[in-house]
Amino acid sequence: MYKLIEFLRRIHVVLLFIIIEAIALNYYAHSSFYTQAKILSRANSVVGGLQRSVFGVKHFFRLRSENEILSARVAELENRLALYQDRESSIATDTLSLALVDSTYVEQFTQYTYLPARIISNTINRNRNFITLNRGRQHGIMADMAVITPDGSMVGYVADCSDSYSVVISILNTDFTTSGKISGDEHFGSITWSGHTPHKVQMSELTKYAEFEIGAPVVSSGLSHIFPEGVKIGYVESFKENENQTSFDVVVRLAADMTKISNVLVIGNNGYVEATELEDRVKNSR
């Protein structure tokens, strides 16, 4: 017994090293992007305020280009608003039942809600990159909301949020995956990031029947409940057949410059809960 204690005393550093490493390795091995985001959002409750101040200084120097993009976006939205106002006034003067038409209008135009938010932390130098926003539950943000730039390019989606902050899984995260298509073509593929460069993503499993050329815009397919159809992802930079020669592997240059973004729009799908509940019910009943 004495010898055993003496032996343990001699190797206590090695023993402690093995124990710490084993715990940490186990913890790391069982970490998923979801739990990772959970911890990050808790940590943000503490450091979020400080990070916001630091980011405020960086944000100041980007105001000029941000303003130009926002102005262009505002102008575009004003145009669309004018169009809807025209339509509304023509319906109001129509002799048809306004209530009947109005309900379809409201449903159509309020399926998605847009909330502005500011980025207070953004990484691009890891395999799993996350973005922290200065808006949280109390501002109406929920998990699985889409995040886009003010000019409508894909950024990521909300993984989790605290009361005042949200953590977004960036499109530059190896766990990120969504469905995309070539604009104007109904064939879709799977969008992922390989971790090599912050300016490109991959679209795999795109059928060989798809017709497109270099430079064609790639947009979200609308097949997920998170991103509305038509959100800009990027442009085709190059493509080749996959190993089995059954589909195309496309390299897509991102529309959003992920190294420079500071303002974003968070999109809530009002039909998300209803649709996912229905899908779960069907899955469980089978």
Add this chain to the structure above:
Amino acid sequence: MQKNLLYMGAFVVLVLLQIFILDNISLSVFFHPMIYIAFIIMLPLDLKPLWVLLLSALMGFAIDMLTGMHGLNVISTTATGFMRPLMLRLAVGHATGADDSLPSLHRLSTKHLAWFIILVTSLHSFIFFMLESLSLSHLPYTLLRLVISASTASLMSWYVVKLFTKKILNK
């Protein structure tokens, strides 16, 4: 006591520097210097290995908690702390004292100190990036990240260590 306070201050400053400045510099996917490793380099060379191990793990834990890295930093800093004596032997070679005791950090020659810093930061970056990528299929990219980030971290650590040893000597 004052020395301990200096070390505590260095711990806090390096963590804040990493979280609020270096992690927010989004220059490239290949640029991810980890300056907090300077803390492990700066620890007294005659400090008991148990304390080096615990303080290294604590540094990794602090960074993990603040960045949501899930144990990756604990793994790399603890391993680095554990291997630190070996790195020092490799850097200093046979230039130890007559009784085989280790010289203190500020007594190391420029060459030995530089080698020590390069070895420790490279070891730490190697463990970190290999575990982060968890794949050999992108090995050239991982190695490029390692070289760029470790060399930047070494350079930064050099200045931090120089500044810190100067402070310690003034006390």
